[in-house]
Amino acid sequence: MVDREGRIVEANDAARVLLPGPAGDDRASEDLPDWLADAHRRMVGGPGGTHVNALYGTIGERLFEAHPTPSSDGDVVWWLIDDTDRRLAEASLRSEQERAAILSEVSSTLLSSMNVAHCTEATARLAAHHLADAAVLVSPAQGRRFPLTHARAGGPVTQAVRTVDPATVPGLVEALQGFPPAPTQWINPDDIPAWAIPLGFAGQVGSVIVTQLPGHSEPNGALILLRAGTGRAFTEGEEAFTRQFAARAGAALSAARLYSEQARVTATLMRDLLPPDLGGVHGVEYAGRYRAAQDDQRIGGDFYDVHPGADPTRESLVVLGDVAGKGLDAAVLTGKIRNSLHALLPLAHDHEYVLNLLNAALLTSHHTRFATLVLASARRQAVRVRLRLTSAGHPPPLVVRADGRVEESRTSGDLVGAMPTVSARTEETDLAPGETCLLYTDGITEARGGPLGRELYGIERLKRDLTGCAGMPAEAMVERVHMLAAQWLGRGRHDDMAVVAIGAPKSGAPTVVNGDTRPRNTHQRQRRNP
Amino acid sequence: MTTPAPEFGLVVTLMPNVLIVEVTGDLDHSTRDRLVRTVVTHLTPGTVVRRLRLDFERLTWIDSTGLSALLMVHRHARALGVGLRLDSRPCFLDRLLDLTGTSAYLTAPVEAVDGVSGSEAG
Numbered sequence: 305m306v307d308r309e310g311r312i313v314e315a316n317d318a319a320r321v322l323l324p325g326p327a328g329d330d331r332a333s334e335d336l337p338d339w340l341a342d343a344h345r346r347m348v349g350g351p352g353g354t355h356v357n358a359l360y361g362t363i364g365e366r367l368f369e370a371h372p373t374p375s376s377d378g379d380v381v382w383w384l385i386d387d388t389d390r391r392l393a394e395a396s397l398r399s400e401q402e403r404a405a406i407l408s409e410v411s412s413t414l415l416s417s418m419n420v421a422h423c424t425e426a427t428a429r430l431a432a433h434h435l436a437d438a439a440v441l442v443s444p445a446q447g448r449r450f451p452l453t454h455a456r457a458g459g460p461v462t463q464a465v466r467t468v469d470p471a472t473v474p475g476l477v478e479a480l481q482g483f484p485p486a487p488t489q490w491i492n493p494d495d496i497p498a499w500a501i502p503l504g505f506a507g508q509v510g511s512v513i514v515t516q517l518p519g520h521s522e523p524n525g526a527l528i529l530l531r532a533g534t535g536r537a538f539t540e541g542e543e544a545f546t547r548q549f550a551a552r553a554g555a556a557l558s559a560a561r562l563y564s565e566q567a568r569v570t571a572t573l574m575r576d577l578l579p580p581d582l583g584g585v586h587g588v589e590y591a592g593r594y595r596a597a598q599d600d601q602r603i604g605g606d607f608y609d610v611h612p613g614a615d616p617t618r619e620s621l622v623v624l625g626d627v628a629g630k631g632l633d634a635a636v637l638t639g640k641i642r643n644s645l646h647a648l649l650p651l652a653h654d655h656e657y658v659l660n661l662l663n664a665a666l667l668t669s670h671h672t673r674f675a676t677l678v679l680a681s682a683r684r685q686a687v688r689v690r691l692r693l694t695s696a697g698h699p700p701p702l703v704v705r706a707d708g709r710v711e712e713s714r715t716s717g718d719l720v721g722a723m724p725t726v727s728a729r730t731e732e733t734d735l736a737p738g739e740t741c742l743l744y745t746d747g748i749t750e751a752r753g754g755p756l757g758r759e760l761y762g763i764e765r766l767k768r769d770l771t772g773c774a775g776m777p778a779e780a781m782v783e784r785v786h787m788l789a790a791q792w793l794g795r796g797r798h799d800d801m802a803v804v805a806i807g808a809p810k811s812g813a814p815t816v817v818n819g820d821t822r823p824r825n826t827h828q829r830q831r832r833n834p
Numbered sequence: 835m836t837t838p839a840p841e842f843g844l845v846v847t848l849m850p851n852v853l854i855v856e857v858t859g860d861l862d863h864s865t866r867d868r869l870v871r872t873v874v875t876h877l878t879p880g881t882v883v884r885r886l887r888l889d890f891e892r893l894t895w896i897d898s899t900g901l902s903a904l905l906m907v908h909r910h911a912r913a914l915g916v917g918l919r920l921d922s923r924p925c926f927l928d929r930l931l932d933l934t935g936t937s938a939y940l941t942a943p944v945e946a947v948d949g950v951s952g953s954e955a956g
Contacts, residue, residue, distance in 0.1 A: 605898075628898035629863060672905035676898070676934060697934035718935030722905040726935070746898075 308348050308378045310341055319384065322363055337363050340370055340382065347372055347380055360387065367391050403545050406434050407552060414556030418563040425463065427517070427527070427553040428455035435546055436513070436529035436538075438502045442470065442480065443525040454502035462503070472497040475514040479526035482516050493530075500528050507532040513546050517554035524557040569632070582804070586616040587684035589807035591778035593786055597630075597747070597799045604800030605634040605675075606745045609642055611649055616684060619692070621645075621652045624743040624804045625677035626698065633673060637721070640666065641675055655679045655694035656728045659720055666721035674721035678743045682806050689735040689808040694728050696720050699749060702742045702767060703733060704781070708774040710767040713741075735808035738775045747801035748785060753793040761792045778807035840894065844872050851884045853877065853916075858892040861900035873907045877914055886911045891922035901930055908940050917944040 305314040312335060315323065323335055336344065339361035358371045366388040373381040410430050417423050424441055431439035432455035443451035450468055455461040470476040474491045478484075493509040501509060510533040517524040527550055531538065538546070582590035592608050605627035613620045623645055627634045644665045648658045658679065666675070676697035683690045693701050697719030703711045717728025735741060744766075751761040769788050773781055785803045842859035853876055861869060877883060888907070904920070911918050920927070920941055931937035 626898065628902045672902045672909060674898075674902055674905065674934075697936070699933065716933075716935070718939075722902065723936070723939050728935075 305375075305379050305381050306336070306344055310336065310344055312336070313379060322384065337361055343370065343372070344380060344382070347374065348378060399541075403548075406430075407548060410434075410549060410552050411556070414553060415559065418560050420557065420560045420564055421463070423553075423557050423560040424451070424453050424525075425455075425461050427557065428453040429461050431455065431527055431529060431549065431553075432457045432459075432461075432502075435542070435549060437532050438505050438530045440500050440502065440528040440530070441517075441525060442476065442528065444480070444523065452499070456502045456504055459502070459504055466499060468497075468499045473500050473514060473528060476526055476528070479514050479516040480523060482518065482523035484516070496528075496530070501530065505530065505532065511537040513538050513543060515546055515550045517550050517557060519554055520558045520562070524554045524561070527553070582610050584809075585610065585612040585620050586618075587809065588620065588682050588689050589778040589809055590620075590622065590804065591782040591807070592624075592802070592804040593782045594803075595747075595786060595798075595801045597797070604630055605638060606747060606800040606802035607638050607642060608743070608802055608804045609645070610804075611646065611652075613683065619652065619681040619683045621649060622680040622682060622743065622804060622806060623677060624680075624698075624745065624802060625675050626745045626747075626800075626802075627675045628673055633671075637666070637673055637675060641677070641720075652679070652681055655681070655692065655730045656717070656726075659694070659696050659717065659726050659728050663720040663723070663726045667724070672722040674719045676719045678715075680741065680743060680806060684808075685734075687737050687808070689739075689806065691733050691735060691741055691806065692730050693733065693741070694730040696726065696728055699744065699746055699763065702744075702770060703735070704740045704742065704770050704774055704776075706736055706738050706774055708771045710770045712763070712767070735806070737808050738810040740773075740776065740778055740781050740805050740807040742770070742781065742785065743804040743806070744785065745800065745802045747799040748789045748803065751789045751793045751796070751798050751801070753796045757794070757796070761789060765792075775810065777810070778805035781805040781807070840892065842868070844868060846872060846876060848876065848883075851882050852887060853883045853885070854887045854889060856889040856892065858894075860895040860897075861893060861903065862895065862897040863899040866899050866903035869903050870906050870910075874910055877911060877916055879914060881914055881916065883916055885917045885919060887919045887921050889921045890924060890927055893924055893927060896927055896930060901934060901936065904940060905936065912944065915944055 305312070307313050312323070339359070343359055358369055360367060360369055362368070363384075366386055369385045369387045371383040371385070373383065375381065413426050413430060414423055417426065424443060428439045428441040431441070436457070438454070438456045441453040443453070446465065448467055449465050450470070451463065451465045452468070453461060453463045470480055474495055491512045491514065493512050496509050496512060509530050511531045513529040515527050515529075517527055529538070529546060582592045584590070590610050592610075594606060594608070596604050606625070607627075608622070608624040611621045611623075623642075625641060627637045627641070641662065644662050645658070648661055651658050651661070674697070678698045678701055679694045679696070680701065681692040693713045693715045694717060695701070695713070695715045696717045700713040700715050703713060705711065713731050713733065715729055715731040718726035720726055733741075749761055749763050749766055752758050753761070766785070766788070770785075773784050776784060782803045782805045786801065789798070789801055840859050842861070842865040844858070845856040847854040847856075855869070855872060857869065859865065873886065877886065886907070888904070908918050918940060923931075928937070931940065
C-alpha cells in the first residue's frame with residue numbers, strides 16, 4: 305500500500321522480498337521502481353483520481369503487471385503480478401511463428417522453381433536474409449571444382465565455379481559428405497578463408513555455422529552462414545532453426561535435381577524415339593505423323609518406323625506400334641522393339657516369324673507390359689504397290705480405295721511381349737495408283753468427344769470419314785486423319801495418336817515421288833531393271 | 835477418363851476354393867496396380883483356391899495397361915495352378931481381348947497338373 309506521498313505504508317511478505325529496503329514500513333518512493341512511482345504520481349495527482357489501467361514494468365530481472373486499487377483515504381494498493389513466464393512464452397511463440405512463416409516462405413519460394421540454379425540462388429539469398437549476414441552455398445563438386453553461390457543480406461547473389469579446398473573451412477568436408485553439422489563453437493571465425501566470404505562482407509567474421517543440405521540419396525552440398533562482429537553469435541535455437549532451413553532447402557534442391565535429371569533423360573530418349581521424317585522410298589509414298597498426349601510430359605507409347613528395302617525390288621518394312629503404358633518404362637520397351645525389329649529385318653519376309661522372335665526377346669518375368677503393332681511390307685510393282693499386312697493385336701490397317709471404299713484389312717494376330725508364343729495372319733493386298741493404306745494407333749479411334757462430349761470416335765466413324773479422302777496423297781491423308789480426330793475431340797484431352805499412310809503414287813510416273821535424292825536414284829535403277 | 839463413371843473399386847469374395855473379385859469402374863494405368871496387388875495378396879503359394887473369377891459386370895472401361903494387369907493376374911494365378919475366369923464381360927472388353935488375341939490365352943483351362951480338373955475355366 306502506497307500513500308499520497310509515494311511512501312510504502314504496508315507490504316506483504318512477497319512484496320518485501322521483491323522490494324528490499326529499510327525494515328520499517330515508511331519507505332520513500334525511491335524504493336519503488338521508476339515506472340511504478342510515475343504511475344502512482346499520475347494516479348494520486350490526477351483530477352478526481354485518474355483511472356489507471358494495468359501497467360507493466362520490470363523489477364530486477366522480472367516483469368510485472370501492476371493493478372492499482374485506490375482506497376478512500378488516498379492510499380493506493382498496488383497488486384503486483386509476476387508476468388515474466390507468460391511474456392517469455394509469448395515472445396518465444398512469436399519467434400516460433402516468425403520462424404514457421406520463414407520456413408513456409410522458404411518452401412514455397414524454393415519449390416516453385418524446378419531449376420537447380422534458381423533454387424541454389426534462392427537458398428543462398430534466403431539464408432543471408434533470414435539467418436545471417438552472409439551465406440555461401442557450396443554445391444556438390446564437379447571434379448575438383450565447386451559451384452559456389454555467395455549472398456549478402458541486402459546484396460546481390462553471385463554464382464561461380466571455383467577450385468577451392470573444402471578442408472580450409474572447418475566442418476565443410478564433413479558437411480559435403482552429409483555428416484551432421486559441427487557445433488558452431490568448434491569453428492574459429494579466423495579460420496574462414498577468403499573464398500568463403502562474400503565480396504563486400506562488412507567487418508570481421510564473428511560467428512559461423514556450417515551445415516549440410518540433406519538430399520534424398522546424396523548430399524546437396526553445404527551452407528556456410530556468417531555473421532559479422534562478436535556480439536551476435538548464433539544461439540542454440542538459431543542453430544536448430546538453421547538445420548530446419550537446411551532440410552527444406554535440401555529437399556527443394558533434391559526435387560529440382562531429380563526433375564532436371566528426368567527432363568534430361570526424357571529429352572535424350574525423345575530424341576531417339578521421335579518419329580522419323582518419311583517420304584518416298586522406292587516408288588512408294590510414306591507419310592507419318594505423331595501427336596503426343598497433351599496431358600503430361602511423359603513419353604508416350606506410340607511409335608513408327610520405315611525401313612527401306614535394300615533396293616527397289618525388295619520390300620520396305622513399315623512398323624507402327626503402341627506400347628502399353630507411358631513414361632520411362634514405355635520408352636525403354638519402345639526402344640527395345642525398334643532395335644529388335646531393325647535387327648530382324650532380314651527375316652521380314654515372314655511377319656509371323658519376326659513377331660515370334662520379337663515376342664521372345666521382349667518376354668520377361670518382371671512384368672506383362674506388351675506392345676501391339678502392325679507390320680507392313682511394301683514393294684512397288686509397275687504402277688501398283690504390293691502390300692503384306694500383319695496386325696499383332698493392333699487395330700487392322702484401313703485401305704482407302706480409289707473409288708472411296710474403305711476396307712478394313714483382314715489381318716489379325718496376338719500382341720507381343722506377354723504370352724509365350726504368338727500367332728498372326730498376314731493379309732496381302734495391292735494398292736492401285738492413288739490408293740492408300742492407313743496404319744493408326746487407338747489414340748485416334750479412342751478419341752473421346754463429339755456432340756455429346758464423351759463418345760468414342762471409333763473405327764466405323766473413321767471409315768466413314770475416310771470415304772471422302774479417296775485419291776489424297778499420303779501426306780494429306782495423314783493430316784486429314786489427325787484433323788478428323790482433333791475435330792472430334794474438340795477441347796477434350798487425348799492420348800498419343802500416330803498415323804502412317806502408305807500410298808501408291810497417282811500418276812505412277814517415278815518422278816512424282818518425293819524429290820529427295822535417294823528415291824530418285826533408286827528409280828533410275830528401277831528403270832534399268834524392269 | 836473423366837466421365838462421371840463409378841469410382842474404381844474391388845470387391846473380394848472368398849468361397850471355399852474360389853476367389854471372386856468384382857471390378858467396378860475404369861481399369862487403367864491409375865487402377866491396374868490395385869487389381870494385381872489384390873490378387874497377389876489373396877493368392878499365395880499353397881492356396882486352397884482353385885479358381886479365380888474376375889467379375890466385370892461393373893467395368894466401365896479398360897485400356898492397354900488394364901489388359902496388361904489381366905495378363906499379370908493370369909500369370910500369377912497360372913503359376914499357382916489356379917484357373918482364371920473372366921465373367922460378365924462388357925463388349926468393349928471382349929473387343930479388346932479379341933483384337934489382341936488374348937481371349938483364349940487368358941481363359942484357357944489349367945492343365946490337370948495335380949489331378950485337379952480345370953475344365954470349368956473359360
